Amino acid sequence: MSKPGHNILGTLHPADFLQNYWQKKPLLIHGAIPGFTSPLAAEELAGLACEEGVESRLVEFRNGAYLLDTGPFDAKRFSKLPKRDWTLLVQDVEKHLPELAAILDRFDFIPHWRIDDLMISYAVKGGSVGPHTDAYDVFLLQASGRRCWSIAEHYNPEIVPGMDVKVLKEFKAEQEWILEPGDMLYLPPDVAHEGVALDDECMTWSVGFRAPSLRDMFLDLSEWLYQRLPEDVMYADPDLAVTEAGRGEISAHAFTRMRALLRTAMNVDDGILDGWFGQFMTEPKPWLACETSENTPARDMFHSRLASGDALVRDTRALLAWRSSSAGTVLFVNGEAWDAGGDLEGLLELLCTQRRFSMPLLEPYLHETGLALLRRLHEHGALHFASMVETDNG
Numbered sequence: 001m002s003k004p005g006h007n008i009l010g011t012l013h014p015a016d017f018l019q020n021y022w023q024k025k026p027l028l029i030h031g032a033i034p035g036f037t038s039p040l041a042a043e044e045l046a047g048l049a050c051e052e053g054v055e056s057r058l059v060e061f062r063n064g065a066y067l068l069d070t071g072p073f074d075a076k077r078f079s080k081l082p083k084r085d086w087t088l089l090v091q092d093v094e095k096h097l098p099e100l101a102a103i104l105d106r107f108d109f110i111p112h113w114r115i116d117d118l119m120i121s122y123a124v125k126g127g128s129v130g131p132h133t134d135a136y137d138v139f140l141l142q143a144s145g146r147r148c149w150s151i152a153e154h155y156n157p158e159i160v161p162g163m164d165v166k167v168l169k170e171f172k173a174e175q176e177w178i179l180e181p182g183d184m185l186y187l188p189p190d191v192a193h194e195g196v197a198l199d200d201e202c203m204t205w206s207v208g209f210r211a212p213s214l215r216d217m218f219l220d221l222s223e224w225l226y227q228r229l230p231e232d233v234m235y236a237d238p239d240l241a242v243t244e245a246g247r248g249e250i251s252a253h254a255f256t257r258m259r260a261l262l263r264t265a266m267n268v269d270d271g272i273l274d275g276w277f278g279q280f281m282t283e284p285k286p287w288l289a290c291e292t293s294e295n296t297p298a299r300d301m302f303h304s305r306l307a308s309g310d311a312l313v314r315d316t317r318a319l320l321a322w323r324s325s326s327a328g329t330v331l332f333v334n335g336e337a338w339d340a341g342g343d344l345e346g347l348l349e350l351l352c353t354q355r356r357f358s359m360p361l362l363e364p365y366l367h368e369t370g371l372a373l374l375r376r377l378h379e380h381g382a383l384h385f386a387s388m389v390e391t392d393n394g
Contacts, residue, residue, distance in 0.1 A: 007106075008184065011373040014109035022110075023188045025150055028177050032184035033106075038143035038203055040093075040100065041124050045203075048090055048097070049073050053287045055091040059129045066130045068164035072210070087127040093142060094118040095288055096219040098316040101355065107139065107207060112353055113281055113321035113332075123147075123197035131171035133157070136211040140195070142179040145202030148304055149185055150176045152192040153259075163336050168192055173186045210281060217280065224276050229265055236297030261359060271327055275337055282319040283335035290317050290334060303366060311386040312357040312374065318382035322348040331373070333382055341369050350375070356386070 010029045022026045049056035049071045056071035062085070069077075071090075078088075092115065094101040102117055110366045112281050116136070120143075121129075131150070138150070150173035158169045171192060178198065179185060187193055189211065195204065212220075237257055244251040283288075298303060306312070314320070321332045324345055331348055340348060347365040350357065363376070377383040 004132075009109075018109065021186060021188070023187065025153075026175070027186040028179075028186045029186070031182050033182045036182035037143070038181075038205075040120065040203075040291060042201060044074075044097075044204070045090055045093075045120055045122050046075070046078050046088065048093065050075055051096075051215065052247075054096055055087045055285075055287075059087045059089070059127075061085040061126070061128065061130075065163055066165040066167055069255050073325065081124075084124050085126040085128075087121055087123040087129055089119060089121045090131070090290075091119050092117040092285070092288060093120045095317045101316045103205065104207060105355070108353070110189045110209065113319070114209050119208060121204045121206065122199045123202045123204075124132070125197055125202075127197040127202065128194060129168035130165055131192055132166055132168060133190050133192050134187070134188050134208075135213070137186070137188055137209045139184055139207040140179070141184045141205040141207070143203040144179050144181055145197060145199040146180050147179055147195045147197055147202055147204055148176065148178050149193060151187065151194075153356055155192040155203045202336060209275050212280070217311045220274075220280050221276055224280075225265065225268065233261075235261060271325070274323065275330070278321055278323060278330065278332035279335050279337050282321050284317060284319055284330040288317050289354070292381050293379055293384075296375055296378045298371060299371055299375065302378075303371060305385060306359045306362060306366070309359065311359070312362070312378075312383045313386050313389055314351070314355050314357075315382050315384060316355075318377075320352045320382065322352055333377070333380060338373075338376070341372060347373065357383075 008029070010032060012027075012029070021383070048054050049058075050073050052072055054072060056073065058069040058071070058073065058077070060067045060081070094104060100118060103118060107115060123145075150171075150174060152174045154174070155168060155172070156170045160167045160169050171194060173194075177185065218261070231394065235258065237254065238255070241253065244253060258373075276341060296302070319332075319334050320339065322345075323330050323332075329340045329342055331338045331351070342367065347362075348369055350361060350365075362370075374383065378385075
């Protein structure tokens with residue numbers, strides 16, 4: 001039986017999608033979620049954009065230019081907007097409204113650690129952010145209203161200078177579609193596109209993927225390695241020759257010593273690189289970090305709560321991934337690497353792919369090491385007891 005999330009590709013099998021479309025060419029899927037109705041009202045999205053710690057943007061098109069304003073916004077800001085030609089965009093919605101995180105599970109044919117966030121945009125008629133490109137993959141699900149999408153795979157990458165929003169200077173559509181609720185468009189990186197709202201109450205859900213640039217990866221790796229270099233290793237020249245002095249020239253021998261020293265720092269084995277990458281790819285945005293718990297039950301009480309039917313749920317801000325190698329099994333948790341022992345691979349898979357964990361699901365792993373890991377995740381804020389979450393949500 002195919003997994004529930006796979007029907008979002010319509011009749012296309014996930015393997016066919018990955019082979020023929022993923023990071024290769026766009027794909028339009030009519031009725032990706034038949035009868036889809038957004039559970040989120042425009043007023044709720046606007047309210048979210050007014051909160052501290054929520055990343056939001058407002059784009060208006062006025063006098064031939066796109067104007068950008070960033071949140072948090074005052075509620076009065078929205079009452080002063082014109083009747084058309086503006087768009088509100090809110091990032092990481094599923095981390096602020098956990099009930100919307102289930103939409104991400106429909107994309108389980110992509111590794112979970114690659115999924116970045118659910119961004120939701122709301123626009124009135126004519127609303128757009130202009131023709132542009134993204135450096136990452138994105139699925140654009142129409143949630144309400146209609147939006148016209150135009151794309152081009154061949155274009156001039158020059159952008160309009162001096163504008164708040166990066167908009168292509170020239171854009172000639174090669175394909176165009178009108179998406180209605182439940183329709184979805186997949187776009188690989190660097191495909192030029194523009195979406196224009198055809199109605200008021202136009203809402204689009206965008207599922208984006210983590211795709212760090214080589215520059216960002218190299219910078220983070222260099223800083224990571226820097227913290228692990230010994231402080232007392234200095235440039236040294238015990239073989240210094242008198243012929244190297246007196247002319248103000250850096251000698252060939254000095255360059256040789258420098259290269260040898262720096263190459264010792266850059267001589268990184270695969271295990272170190274793999275460990276860094278797992279931590280790098282699970283590092284959360286600072287304002288979306290999990291809050292540690294000071295009320296983690298003791299071991300026996302923790303087990304008793306599970307046995308009584310109180311399930312565990314994963315915090316939607318928690319970024320988890322795992323790897324197994326000859327050196328052992330590691331769980332990556334919000335930018336940290338935890339040694340998970342050698343008998344917990346089944347539990348790690350559950351933790352990284354599911355959102356709710358009941359006693360029957362966890363029972364095979366509720367031995368000493370399994371319970372210790374679950375309690376540590378609870379202390380870290382990555383897991384919560386469902387009863388507490390439901391109480392907090394009223």
